[in-house]
Amino acid sequence: MCGLCLPQCPTYLLDAQEAESPRGRIAMAAAVAKDTVTATPALRLHLDHCLGCMSCEKVCPAKVRFGELLVETRALLGPSPARARVLSDVVRRPSIYRWIRAAARPAPIRRLMARVARQLPRSSAWRAAATILLGRFTKNGALPAPLPPQGASMGPSQDRVALFPGCVASVEDAAAQRAAATLLRAAGYEVTVLPAFCCGAMDAHAGAAASAQASAEAVREAFAGSGASQLVTATPGCLSTLRHALPERSADDVITLLAARADRLAFRALHERVALHIPCTQTNVARSDTALRTLLSRIPGLDAASLPAQPTCCGAAGTHMLDFPERAQTLRDMTLRQVTALAPSRLLSSNVGCRMHLAAGMTPETAVPDLHPLTLLADQLESP
Ligand code: SF4
Numbered sequence: 136m137c138g139l140c141l142p143q144c145p146t147y148l149l150d151a152q153e154a155e156s157p158r159g160r161i162a163m164a165a166a167v168a169k170d171t172v173t174a175t176p177a178l179r180l181h182l183d184h185c186l187g188c189m190s191c192e193k194v195c196p197a198k199v200r201f202g203e204l205l206v207e208t209r210a211l212l213g214p215s216p217a218r219a220r221v222l223s224d225v226v227r228r229p230s231i232y233r234w235i236r237a238a239a240r241p242a243p244i245r246r247l248m249a250r251v252a253r254q255l256p257r258s259s260a261w262r263a264a265a266t267i268l269l270g271r272f273t274k275n276g277a278l279p280a281p282l283p284p285q286g287a288s289m290g291p292s293q294d295r296v297a298l299f300p301g302c303v304a305s306v307e308d309a310a311a312q313r314a315a316a317t318l319l320r321a322a323g324y325e326v327t328v329l330p331a332f333c334c335g336a337m338d339a340h341a342g343a344a345a346s347a348q349a350s351a352e353a354v355r356e357a358f359a360g361s362g363a364s365q366l367v368t369a370t371p372g373c374l375s376t377l378r379h380a381l382p383e384r385s386a387d388d389v390i391t392l393l394a395a396r397a398d399r400l401a402f403r404a405l406h407e408r409v410a411l412h413i414p415c416t417q418t419n420v421a422r423s424d425t426a427l428r429t430l431l432s433r434i435p436g437l438d439a440a441s442l443p444a445q446p447t448c449c450g451a452a453g454t455h456m457l458d459f460p461e462r463a464q465t466l467r468d469m470t471l472r473q474v475t476a477l478a479p480s481r482l483l484s485s486n487v488g489c490r491m492h493l494a495a496g497m498t499p500e501t502a503v504p505d506l507h508p509l510t511l512l513a514d515q516l517e518s519p
């Protein structure tokens with residue numbers, strides 16, 4: 136009840152209402168659990184507006200486990216009516232997503248999509264999805280093949296890691312997956328790629344508990360068959376659900392592992408100023424933001440300038456950018472003003488969803504290329 140979490144909450148910042156704050160959501164969750172309130176559409180909307188950024192959890196002196204409370208409350212209420220269900224189902228299936236992406240690539244199709252999107256209301260998930268997708272038609276390449284450690288025979292079993300590629304990240308950020316494998320290998324790890332793409336986060340956050348559990352089971356099975364002792368991901372947004380899927384085993388951010396062996400990695404100089412966006416889940420869940428800054432500081436000449444008002448959610452927040460595009464765009468505009476003020480040549484962020492959302496809000500005057508920090512680190516890695 137102390138209220139220390141309120142100033143940290145992006146939705147409280149937007150609405151200045153108790154019902155849009157962590158403390159208000161906890162009161163609503165408690166009332167739902169005790170069955171003392173009717174779960175009206177308005178109550179559900181306040182819970183659905185939560186970005187799951189976990190900024191509240193990080194500052195809470197009473198160690199309230201807000202993330203678990205939110206997921207359990209949404210599961211109690213069932214699948215969210217606000218969810219862009221068809222779109223969620225597409226993006227978490229890489230084979231379908233890749234096919235749609237390829238089909239939308241020709242210029243006439245893109246022009247048609249842009250024209251149709253402009254006719255839709257600004258609150259439309261389809262308009263948001265088309266705008267985000269239209270901005271990204273770079274060639275992404277394939278996921279990495281299983282790799283032994285570099286310049287060494289197979290190491291002890293604790294050095295075998297399974298890389299979780301993610302759903303959208305495996306398509307839109309395949310370069311980051313390859314970079315993660317290259318860097319891990321250079322740090323002495325044997326790397327295999329997990330044949331499971333969905334961690335279940337989208338379902339868990341939308342109240343679809345059964346689908347989330349099915350995804351967790353698929354991750355457990357794939358990990359058991361991988362022969363690895365540790366699960367790693369380059370997408371910190373997946374980490375919370377991966378840790379729930381494997382409570383007995385270790386799941387961590389690639390960046391944390393690399394920083395622990397930073398002395399094994401040498402980088403070529405790069406005289407460039409980049410803007411460093413730290414996704415909420417990197418700082419509040421993976422807690423690898425310091426590790427990332429340590430790694431980037433090892434590139435001689437690199438000026439990695441953090442956004443001044445972090446941590447504040449950019450609004451992407453999983454499917455929030457599709458479910459509530461107008462709210463997401465307000466938060467995005469605040470973040471983009473900070474990026475522009477830094478006058479960077481490129482934008483770094485570990486979350487491809489954040490990067491896609493931010494890129495879709497850039498104008499031709501303010502646009503800068505974006506990439507995963509691991510991609511930059513792998514590009515600058517000295518040859519062994
Ligand atoms: S998770 Fe983020 S958006 Fe949700 S209540 Fe906590 S601080 Fe606010």
Ligand code: SF4
Nearest residue numbers: 136137138140195197
């Ligand atoms: S969730 Fe934690 S920080 Fe927020 S009001 Fe409750 S005790 Fe305070």
